[in-house]
Every structure is written in structure tokens, then in C-alpha cells.
Amino acid sequence: MTQDTETKAKAGAIIVPVTLFEQNCTILWCEATKKAVVIDPGGDVPRIQEAIAKTGVTVEKIWLTHGHIDHVGGAAELRDVLKVPIEGPHPADKFLLDNVVSSGARFGMAGVRDFAPDRWLDEGEKVSIGGLGFDILHCPGHSPGSVVYFNAELRFAHVGDVLFNGSVGRTDLPGGDHATLIRSIKKKLLPLGDDVGFICGHGAGSTIGQERMTNPFLTGEM
Numbered sequence: 591m592t593q594d595t596e597t598k599a600k601a602g603a604i605i606v607p608v609t610l611f612e613q614n615c616t617i618l619w620c621e622a623t624k625k626a627v628v629i630d631p632g633g634d635v636p637r638i639q640e641a642i643a644k645t646g647v648t649v650e651k652i653w654l655t656h657g658h659i660d661h662v663g664g665a666a667e668l669r670d671v672l673k674v675p676i677e678g679p680h681p682a683d684k685f686l687l688d689n690v691v692s693s694g695a696r697f698g699m700a701g702v703r704d705f706a707p708d709r710w711l712d713e714g715e716k717v718s719i720g721g722l723g724f725d726i727l728h729c730p731g732h733s734p735g736s737v738v739y740f741n742a743e744l745r746f747a748h749v750g751d752v753l754f755n756g757s758v759g760r761t762d763l764p765g766g767d768h769a770t771l772i773r774s775i776k777k778k779l780l781p782l783g784d785d786v787g788f789i790c791g792h793g794a795g796s797t798i799g800q801e802r803m804t805n806p807f808l809t810g811e812m
Contacts, residue, residue: 620720655750683735731771
């Protein structure tokens with residue numbers, strides 16, 4: 591149930607689709623140290639644990655891009671199992687993390703828990719795993735507290751549900767706003783450079799350049 595994904599030689603990653611939403615839970619690691627992070631463990635924790643075991647890496651952190659149930663449903667359980675801290679999202683998504691149980695009930699997701707991260711993240715902060723450092727970009731619109739993880743050296747970002755291959759995040763959920771989302775993409779993501787590749791929260795990844803040229807939400811062809 592995993593799909594191999596590469597950033598560059600200094601990092602490795604696999605994608606583990608989880609939950610009925612086929613959310614891209616990502617295991618990302620530093621090749622030099624084999625230290626890893628799990629990004630957005632939305633559920634199906636045993637499946638995530640199996641993928642971790644197959645990679646042979648040591649998970650030291652959990653990162654969250656935002657607070658929607660399909661991205662955080664397994665976070666509290668995985669934190670307990672691995673005994674590692676949760677970092678992110680931005681504190682503007684606290685209302686979502688305070689209501690994980692009620693959100694899960696609407697989709698028949700049992701065993702989820704409300705929780706708080708060990709560290710909230712904001713614009714301009716940095717996180718790291720092994721020898722890899724990532725800048726935090728606060729990109730509201732899909733949710734108020736969505737964040738993007740960007741590594742300039744690798745020319746790589748994990749954008750959660752902010753931007754997709756050929757689309758953008760939905761904005762009809764509580765706290766969503768389409769104009770804010772498009773502004774976040776244009777002011778925060780497009781300036782990163784056309785050569786930047788990204789993993790997103792659902793489906794295949796892409797590059798900033800590809801989306802700048804062809805994404806109908808960005809080219810005005812909608």
C-alpha cells in the first residue's frame with residue numbers, strides 16, 4: 591500500500607494512502623542518518639507502522655500540515671506508540687484539533703482522539719529531521735492553520751491540501767476561504783521557484799512550475 595517517492599539523493603520518502611479519503615500519509619527521512627518524520631498520519635496506524643518497519647528508518651517526529659480529520663485522525667495514537675513529539679500545524683487550527691472526535695464521528699472513524707501538538711508552528715519557523723531542515727510557510731485558506739514544509743536545498747515542499755496537481759484545496763469547510771487560499775499560493779508557494787517539486791495531501795505530486803502554467807485555479811481558466 592505504499593508508493594515510492596523521491597525528492598533528491600539526501601532524502602527519501604514513501605507515501606502511505608490512509609483512510610477512506612486516500613490521504614497521503616508521508617514518511618520522509620534523511621538518507622545520511624535514517625532519521626524520519628511521519629507527515630499527516632490520518633489513520634490506519636498499523637499500516638503506517640508496517641511501512642515504517644519496511645523502510646528501516648527511525649521515526650523521531652510527527653508533522654501535521656493542518657487539522658482536518660483525514661490528516662490527523664491517527665496522530666495521537668501514533669504519538670503514543672512511537673513516543674515522539676507532534677509538530678504543527680499553525681495554532682489557527684486549534685479548533686479542529688479540539689474536535690477530532692466529533693469530526694471522526696461524522697465519517698465513522700472510531701478510536702480517534704482530540705489532542706494538542708507538542709509544538710505549534712508559525713510563519714518563518716524551522717523544523718528539522720536528521721540533517722534536513724525545513725522552513726515553515728503559513729498558508730491559510732483551505733484551513734486557517736495550514737502550513738507548508740519547504741526545503742530550499744532539495745527544492746522540495748510538502749504542501750498538504752493547499753495545492754494539488756491540477757487543483758487547489760477545497761474551501762467550503764469551516765474556516766476555509768477561497769480568496770485567502772489563492773493568495774497564499776500566489777504569495778507563498780509560486781515564489782519558491784518553478785523547479786520545486788511537491789508532495790500534496792491527496793493524489794500525485796507535481797512541481798510549482800507545472801501548476802503555475804496549467805493549474806486552472808491559477809491561470810484564470812476556471
